[in-house]
Amino acid sequence: MEQDLLCKIPGPLLAWYDKNARVLPWRQDPQPYYVWVSEIMLQQTRVEAVKPYFDRFITALPTVAALAEAPEEQLLKLWEGLGYYNRVRNLHKAAKIVMENYHGQLPADFETLLTLPGIGKYSAGAIASIAYGIPMPAVDGNVLRVTARVLASEEDITKEQVIYDISSRLQKILPRDRVGDFNQALMELGALICLPVGKAQCLLCPLRHLCRGYEQGIYMELPKKAPKKQRRIEDRTVFVIISQQRVLIAKRGEKGLLAGLWELPNTQGAMDETQCREYLFLRGAKINKIVSLGKAKHIFSHVEWHMTGYGVYLEEENFPWEDAVWASARELGESYALPTAFKAYTGQIKKLLCE
DNA sequence: AACGCGGGGTC
DNA sequence: GACCCAGCGTT
Numbered sequence A: 001m002e003q004d005l006l007c008k009i010p011g012p013l014l015a016w017y018d019k020n021a022r023v024l025p026w027r028q029d030p031q032p033y034y035v036w037v038s039e040i041m042l043q044q045t046r047v048e049a050v051k052p053y054f055d056r057f058i059t060a061l062p063t064v065a066a067l068a069e070a071p072e073e074q075l076l077k078l079w080e081g082l083g084y085y086n087r088v089r090n091l092h093k094a095a096k097i098v099m100e101n102y103h104g105q106l107p108a109d110f111e112t113l114l115t116l117p118g119i120g121k122y123s124a125g126a127i128a129s130i131a132y133g134i135p136m137p138a139v140d141g142n143v144l145r146v147t148a149r150v151l152a153s154e155e156d157i158t159k160e161q162v163i164y165d166i167s168s169r170l171q172k173i174l175p176r177d178r179v180g181d182f183n184q185a186l187m188e189l190g191a192l193i194c195l196p197v198g199k200a201q202c203l204l205c206p207l208r209h210l211c212r213g214y215e216q217g218i219y220m221e222l223p224k225k226a227p228k229k230q231r232r233i234e235d236r237t238v239f240v241i242i243s244q245q246r247v248l249i250a251k252r253g254e255k256g257l258l259a260g261l262w263e264l265p266n267t268q269g270a271m272d273e274t275q276c277r278e279y280l281f282l283r284g285a286k287i288n289k290i291v292s293l294g295k296a297k298h299i300f301s302h303v304e305w306h307m308t309g310y311g312v313y314l315e316e317e318n319f320p321w322e323d324a325v326w327a328s329a330r331e332l333g334e335s336y337a338l339p340t341a342f343k344a345y346t347g348q349i350k351k352l353l354c355e
Numbered sequence B: 001a002a003c004g005c006g007g008g009g010t011c
Numbered sequence C: 001g002a003c004c005c006a007g008c009g010t011t
Helices: A010-020 A032-041 A046-061 A063-069 A072-079 A087-099 A110-115 A121-132 A141-150 A159-172 A179-192 A274-284 A329-334 A339-346 A349-354
Strands: A232-243 A244-250 A266-268 A288-301 A303-315 A324-327
Touching: A010 A179, A032 A046, A032 A087, A032 A121, A046 A072, A046 A349, A063 A087, A072 A087, A110 A179, A121 A159, A121 A179, A141 A159, A141 A179, A232 A274, A232 A288, A232 A339, A244 A303, A244 A329, A274 A288, A288 A339, A303 A339, A324 A329, A329 A349
Parallel strands: A232 A303
Antiparallel strands: A232 A244, A232 A266, A244 A324, A288 A303
């Protein structure tokens, strides 16, 4: 094989990183627990979105021990709005394992990190290199985009083989004295300069002189990715059910979409007010009044909810709904984790309670 | 290898 | 609208 083009990256990349690295909360003091929490939060999530969540999480749960002992309700509340809620459930499981099997110390070993729930190849490499200086690559979407462009590679970067190939080539060229910085620098370049789809800032790029994608004028077409599956649309009718100045909320199941979070009672289909009244009556509701709350849309990665909302005033709190509890407005804000999907309706609760 | 799993930013 | 993002676990 020819001398790997990638081996020319570290020098100029690290020089650039030394001048341009962002100041990030988990970078100030890269102790293993902080790096771990940040890497889990950063999975498929932008730095700017993570920042406030990270600070709040670390303040509430400063150590692995505190995390392991925290009730799941508190964890979901701290994660509320960040998405991919299985991440925090896995983080919790892993913290318990770390307490029981590793004396509360996050293992300083790539293969062992890989066995912990929520830690895959990328995260194991990131934690090992950043927290412990272990020479393992951390190949995420940024790294794949940067390397595909530098190499002018038209391979589909979602293929496992491509990720494996880039990983092994990067491992060979990791500067042994700065492995964590190198991995972060590659990602930082992807996040600040080598931006996706037509936003690349090549004139500011420290790798421009060796980038074949730039040289050949094809960087804007890279990286190649297989098209994503189309989202399906789901119609749902959402109820803000009120009685005695409290709102009915229900706990979702332990598996699937928004697992373990609380939600406004809702059901399949887009009902009009008459259907809505009929449906609730058949379930045993004694309805005082129904008001329309309008339509709302929420887009998940794989499904789109088209919601029709109603405010429903009951004569009494006696109304059977599976896994439901009555909550005051204050409790709703402080104690229960509700997904963003219901924001259009939860935002109207205060007003509805005044009527 | 394909799929389910959030939410927000950008053009 | 479409695309993308410091991915992982399940099937």
